[in-house]
Amino acid sequence: MIRLSTIRRNPSIGVFAGACETVAFAAASAPESFIVDLGEALDVPVFQTDVAETSLVGSMIAFNSAGVALPRNITSRELEFFKGLDLNVAVIDDKHTALGNLILANDSGAVVSTHFSSDARQEISDVLDVDVEAMDLHGFRTVGSIGVATSKGALVHAGLSEEELESIEKLLKVDCDIGTxxxxxxxxxxxxxxxxxxxxxxxxxxxxxxxxxEDALELL
Structure with a gap:
């Protein structure tokens, strides 16, 4: 299902929420109308929480059907919430904490920022249970912010080259297209x-x- 939505008239909905094949997370402050839109459009349960005492859930965490990568500034209360779910959970020990902006993942692979240390990349690989590769894409180190990937396809920033698209396709094992x-x-x-x-x-x-x-993510 395709649906349009906002969070309190803000169309930047992915800053405050995210989803994978099995679950979605949204800010604790997100209105009920948005939660209904998200759950119905993607056909998944939606859990509401804060991350690092902010509403920027989509920017702060990265996840797929296997697990959730959490930033090191997550609070103990928030961590306990995630541990109560049927997912692998790991706190990534790295100074770069906006994980959603730095990781582009699906259930087959993850493109991660070159900001991450080798230890952090391994932690991300372990919790998401996928191969990980660090890439700069068109000069962007915030590789998670410039794309969305599912098990059917990926859509990324229009500035990426054909070679970069091919690298993403090889790692995530889906076709990749550009858009806005x-x-x-x-x-x-x-x-x-x-x-x-x-x-x-x-x-x-x-x-x-x-x-x-619709074309890129095969949602027709």
Missing amino acids: VNRGVGYIRTGLIANSRGALIGRTTTSPEISRI
Whole structure:
């Protein structure tokens, strides 16, 4: 299912929430209307929480069906919440804490920022149970912010080269295409939350942009 939404009129919905094939997480302060949109569009249970005492859940955590990578500034209360779920949980011991902005993952692989140490990359690989490769994409080190990947496809920033797209495809084992959200924004994650069954898209996203999302993620 494809659905358009906002969080209190803000179309940058991916900053505050994220999803994979089995679950979605959203800010504790997200309105009920948004939670309903997210759960129905992606056909997953939605859990609400803060991360590092912020509402920036989509920017702060990275996850797939196997596990959740959490930043080292997560609080003990928040950590206990995640440990209560049926997922592997790991706190990544790295000074770079906006993990959602730094990791582009699906259930087959993960592209991670070159900011991460080799130890952090191994921790991410272990908790997500996938192969990990550090990449700079078109000069972006915030590789998680410029794309969204599911088990069917990936959509990334329009500035990426064919070689970069091929590298992503090889690691994530899905076809990869370029696009934008919310009237030309290249930071795809900010305006798109998706899995193989559906997508929740920022409300200012145009019809051509939506068509591109549907094609790239095979949601037709």
